[in-house]
Structure formats: C-alpha cells, structure tokens
C-alpha cells in the first residue's frame with residue numbers, strides 16, 4: 001500500500017498522477033486539514049505534523065510514504081527518511097525542468113512562503129537556476145481557494161490575475177505547491193498561451209513507481225481510502241471538486 005499525505009486537498013493532484021501511473025496500487029490518502037495551511041507555519045511545526053502524518057500512514061500499513069506537499073518536503077524530508085521504517089518519496093518545485101523549458105530565462109515559482117523560505121529551495125535555485133531570473137510568488141490565498149473548492153470562480157480568477165501581474169515577462173510558471181494544478185486552466189488563461197506551466201505531480205508518480213518496483217510492492221486492487229484530520233462533512237464538497245467526483249472521507253485524530 002502507498003500512503004500519501006498533504007496539509008489538505010492539494011496532494012490529491014499527486015494522488016491522481018500516482019493512480020494513473022500505478023492503477024492497481026492500493027492508496028491511502030491523508031489530508032491534515034486540521035493543520036492546513038502548512039505554508040505560513042514555522043518549519044518546526046510542519047516537521048512535527050509531517051512526522052505524525054507519516055507515522056500514521058505507516059501504522060495503517062503504508063510501505064511507501066509519498067509527501068505530496070512541497071512545504072512538508074522542504075521542512076521535513078530528511079527527518080521522515082531517518083524516522084520512518086519505509087521508503088519516503090518527496091517533491092520539490094520543478095525549477096530544473098522550468099529552466100530547461102524557458103526561452104527568455106525568466107521563471108516564476110508559485111509556492112508557499114514556507115517552501116520559498118526554505119534552505120532546500122535556495123539550494124535548488126543555486127543548483128539549477130543560477131543563470132536565469134527566478135521570480136518567487138507566495139500564494140497563500142490560492143491554497144485557501146482550493147481548500148474551499150473554488151477552482152473556477154471570479155475571486156480565484158482575480159487573485160491569479162493579481163499574482164501574475166507582478167511577473168508579466170515570465171515565460172515559465174512552476175506550480176510549486178500541490179494545491180495549484182487544479183487551477184491550471186485559470187492560470188494558463190491569465191498567463192497566455194506562450195507561457196509554459198510546470199507541474200511535478202507526474203514526476204513524483206514516476207519516482208513512486210520506481211520505488212515501488214525497487215521494494216517489490218505487490219499489486220493491489222486499485223483502492224483509494226481518504227482520511228482527514230478535519231471535518232469530513234465540511235471538506236467533502238471541495239474534495240469532490242478537486243478529485244472530480246465524490247470520495248468517502250473518514251475523520252482521524254492525529255495529535
């Protein structure tokens with residue numbers, strides 16, 4: 001079984017990519033909704049939530065834990081790899097593919113403030129983007145919009161327009177937060193057809209598939225169970241919007 005977690009619903013975008021890549025794997029998804037958003041929280045707090053979520057997934061039988069959250073990866077991936085007795089797959093904003101795709105050398109990264117302030121992000125930019133201009137956009141309101149299921153309303157559209165107005169000449173936009181892929185149609189419409197949008201979900205799924213092969217993950221029957229530390233009734237409509245259909249959601253208490 002593959003365990004996947006995020007602060008909320010964003011990690012479902014990675015779950016979708018994993019489902020496409022590994023259709024028979026059994027998946028368990030945990031939205032740490034009671035602590036969402038992670039972005040503005042101190043790194044130490046994100047680390048302790050990530051460890052609690054990872055441990056819970058292992059207790060449920062996860063043989064691989066996927067950190068479907070850039071913010072949690074930036075804060076906690078080393079800790080998770082040292083504390084969890086299973087393989088851990090993390091993720092980071094797609095700066096490397098963005099630089100490869102950019103013709104003008106102007107790349108924008110939409111992410112959380114936690115990701116953008118992290119040492120890992122600084123190292124990523126130094127390693128791959130030293131020769132290009134990197135614009136960083138912390139977009140906490142867009143996390144909120146997605147958590148509210150507002151994937152296509154006027155307020156979301158206006159927020160995106162305001163964010164993108166600050167980076168008019170970027171020719172590549174990196175979705176450095178797993179909450180943002182459902183907003184791709186709006187971001188793309190606002191940025192224009194010449195701007196390339198990079199989502200790392202498929203790359204994370206490919207890495208998960210490699211790890212599954214390495215550890216000999218047995219075939220399952222393609223199940224997906226969803227849990228939240230928040231209120232399932234409140235979250236269910238937004239979950240249905242992000243996933244594309246309703247899914248049963250169970251509350252779990254993870255102190």
Ligand code: DGL
Pocket residue numbers: 006007008010011036037038039040068069070071072112115143176177178179
């Ligand atoms: N989905 C998350 C990420 O990829 C975090 C959003 C948040 O909780 O602030 O960074």
